Structures are given as C-alpha cells and as structure tokens.
Amino acid sequence: MNHLALFSSFVAVVEHGSFTQAALHLGKTKAIVSRQVSQLEAQLNSRLISRTTRALSVTESGKEIYQRARVILEQVDDLSQYSQQQNEQLSGRLRLSAPQTFGELNLMKILPRFMQKHPQLKVELVLNDRYVDIVEEGFDLAIRIGQLDDSNLIARKIASYKQVLVASPEFVTKHQVTHFEQLSTLACIVDSNRRGGNKWQFTRQGSIHSVKVNQQLNVNSALAAAMAAEQGLGICLSPAFAVQQQLANGSLVSLFDDYLNDDIGVYAIYPHRQYLTKKVSAFINHLQQHV
Numbered sequence: 001m002n003h004l005a006l007f008s009s010f011v012a013v014v015e016h017g018s019f020t021q022a023a024l025h026l027g028k029t030k031a032i033v034s035r036q037v038s039q040l041e042a043q044l045n046s047r048l049i050s051r052t053t054r055a056l057s058v059t060e061s062g063k064e065i066y067q068r069a070r071v072i073l074e075q076v077d078d079l080s081q082y083s084q085q086q087n088e089q090l091s092g093r094l095r096l097s098a099p100q101t102f103g104e105l106n107l108m109k110i111l112p113r114f115m116q117k118h119p120q121l122k123v124e125l126v127l128n129d130r131y132v133d134i135v136e137e138g139f140d141l142a143i144r145i146g147q148l149d150d151s152n153l154i155a156r157k158i159a160s161y162k163q164v165l166v167a168s169p170e171f172v173t174k175h176q177v178t179h180f181e182q183l184s185t186l187a188c189i190v191d192s193n194r195r196g197g198n199k200w201q202f203t204r205q206g207s208i209h210s211v212k213v214n215q216q217l218n219v220n221s222a223l224a225a226a227m228a229a230e231q232g233l234g235i236c237l238s239p240a241f242a243v244q245q246q247l248a249n250g251s252l253v254s255l256f257d258d259y260l261n262d263d264i265g266v267y268a269i270y271p272h273r274q275y276l277t278k279k280v281s282a283f284i285n286h287l288q289q290h291v
Contacts, residue, residue: 004072004073004076005036006036006037006039006040006043007040007069007072007073008026008073009022009026009028009032009033009036009037009040010036010037010040010048010049010062010065010066010069011066011069011070011073012025012026012033013033013037013049013056014049014058014062014066017056018056019033019034019037019056037049044065046059046061046062046065047059047061047062048061048062048065048066049062078281078285089118089119089120090118090120090121090278090279090282091118091120091121091279092120092121092122092279093121093122093123093124094121094122094123094124094140094141094279094280094283095123095124095126095138095139095140095141096123096124096125096126096139096140096141096142096143096283097126097127097128097132097134097137097139097141097142097143098125098126098127098142098143099127099128099129099143099144099145099193100127100128100129100221100223101221101222101223101239101242102143102145102222102239102241102266103125103127103143104127104223105223105241105242106241106291107125107143110286110287110290110291111123111125113286113290114282114283114286118279118282121279126139129193129220129221131144131149134153134269134270134271135271140270140277140279140280141268141269141270141280141283141284142268142269142270143158143266143267143268143269143287144266144267144269145239145264145265145266145267146194146195146264146265147195148265148267148269153269153270153271154269154270154271155267155268155269156267156268156270156284156288157265157266157267158266158267158268158284158287158288158291159265159266159287159288159291160263160264160265160266161239161240161241161263161264161266162239162240162261162263162264163237163238163239163240163261163263163264164237164238164240164243164247164254164257164261165183165235165236165237165254165255165256165259165261166226166229166235166236166238166243166246166247166252166253166254166255167229167232167234167235167236167252167253167255168229168230168231168232168251168252168253169250169251169253170232171229171232171233171234171235172253172255174232177235177255180202180209180211180256180259181211183200183211183213183214183235184211184212184213184214185214186214186234186235187214187216187217187233187234187235188213188214188215188216188234188235188236188237189216189217189218189219189225189228189229189233189234189235189236190213190215190217190218190219190225190237191219191220191221191222191225191236191237191238192218192219192220193220193221193222194237197215198212198213198215198218199211199212199213200213200237200261201261202256202259202260202261203259203260203261204258204259204260205258209259213235216233216234217233217234222238222239222242223242225238225242226238226242226243226246226252229243229252230246230251230252235255237261239264266291268284268287270284
C-alpha cells in the first residue's frame with residue numbers, strides 16, 4: 001500500500017475543504033480520494049474527517065495527523081527536488097537579501113562554491129540590516145536572524161548561533177570586570193539590530209536575569225560592535241560568528257559564560273512553497289549543509 005498516496009489525499013482534502021476540490025488538485029477521481037482517506041482512517045484506527053451531506057470537518061485527531069502528514073510530504077518533496085538538483089544546472093538570476101555582518105562573514109564563504117557548481121546562475125546579493133519586503137522588492141530569498149515577525153512568508157531554520165559577552169583583555173583588567181551586575185554600570189556597546197536594545201536577558205541555573213546595560217555606544221552592525229569592543233570601548237553582546245576570530249586570537253575574551261543568552265536562529269525566508277523555484281530550493285539546501 002502506498003502510504004504517501006493516502007497521506008497526500010488526506011492533506012489535499014483538509015487544505016481544499018472538499019473531496020471534489022482535492023480530487024481536481026491531485027488529478028484523481030473523487031471516489032479514489034474518498035477511498036484513500038477511508039483507508040488511512042482504517043489503518044490508523046481513527047476518524048480523521050467527519051462527513052455530512054453538506055459539509056465536512058476535521059476531527060481533533062485529524063488535525064494532529066494533518067500537521068504531521070504535511071511535514072512528511074514536504075520532506076519527501078524536498079528530498080525529491082534535492083536529488084534532481086544534484087544532476088541539474090540552474091540558470092537565470094537569484095536575488096538574495098541578507099544581514100550585513102552575516103553576509104560578509106558567513107555567506108561569502110559558501111556562496112562561491114554554489115556559484116561554481118551552477119555557472120549559468122547569476123546571483124545578486126544585497127547586504128543590509130533592513131527588513132526587506134521580499135515580494136515588493138523582487139527578492140527570491142532573504143536571510144533573517146533572531147525573532148521573526150508573523151507573516152504569510154515561509155521560514156526555514158538553517159542554523160543557530162550562540163550569543164556571547166565579550167570585551168578586550170585591557171578593558172577587563174582596567175575595570176576589574178568580575179561580576180555580572182557590572183553590566184549596568186560599565187560601558188556597553190549595543191548592536192541596534194538586536195531586539196531589546198539595551199535590555200539584555202540571560203538565564204543562569206534556570207533563573208532569568210535581565211539587566212539594563214550602560215549603553216556607551218549604539219551601532220547597527222554586529223561586526224562594528226565587535227570592533228569597538230576590540231578597541232576597548234566596552235562590553236558587547238555579540239553573535240558568536242561575529243567574534244570567532246577575535247576570541248581565537250585573544251583580542252577579545254568572553255565574559256560570564258555561566259550566564260546564557262538565547263541562541264539566535266538563522267532563517268531562510270521565502271514566499272509560499274507552492275511558488276518555490278528550483279534555484280531557491282537548491283540554495284536553501286546548500287545553506288543547510290554549509291552554514
């Protein structure tokens with residue numbers, strides 16, 4: 001028995017609201033769709049859809065099965081597309097938007113490999129920290145970091161990064177930085193792209209600690225904030241990818257590692273998956289493998 005076909009018919013009925021419309025969408029007869037949904041219900045020993053002569057409604061069990069089935073079908077579809085793309089040359093233009101620092105430090109390390117694999121593809125990468133309107137401004141894909149706004153766009157998580165408190169060794173020595181509470185009095189550098197501004201929140205041993213830091217410098221770039229910290233201007237809360245090199249060479253040191261800030265999610269944002277092109281799908285897969 002083709003379980004994917006059963007799930008596909010069930011998901012189509014839920015999303016289209018009727019057996020007739022689901023059948024038209026799938027290119028099947030109404031009888032086949034109805035039979036496959038009934039087979040799925042029998043197999044799961046659970047009523048998924050309540051049918052009347054005038055309407056149908058999804059049961060509580062059906063709602064849960066729908067969510068899980070939809071994920072399975074999307075994963076199968078993604079796998080199929082990925083397999084095809086491995087042996088397929090992409091062409092045309094791919095227009096991308098990404099945050100400045102992430103683009104410079106991360107995307108530019110992995111983008112060349114993707115372009116070398118698809119030499120017929122022309123890429124336009126726009127780096128800025130403004131939330132672009134993907135549809136209005138003609139972007140195929142946008143990279144966004146941190147908390148997402150509710151929207152009709154699709155978000156796929158591609159990575160996550162820790163956030164770390166850093167300062168120069170000279171600053172730490174000069175100001176005798178030893179206690180977490182000093183964040184409210186010592187000079188701090190705030191990346192204005194972070195939501196929350198100068199109110200930083202951490203977790204330690206299950207307890208939440210919030211502090212309103214002494215904002216000495218406000219700058220709209222994680223890289224610029226890290227550079228300012230490197231020059232001894234203050235303490236900075238930074239995504240780990242922006243200070244990886246400085247921590248390695250000792251020009252910055254991490255502080256209060258037992259106070260944990262929430263990891264930052266990195267997301268690929270694009271319009272509804274129904275309109276996802278092969279070049280966008282291929283680039284998302286590339287991001288997930290290499291970021």
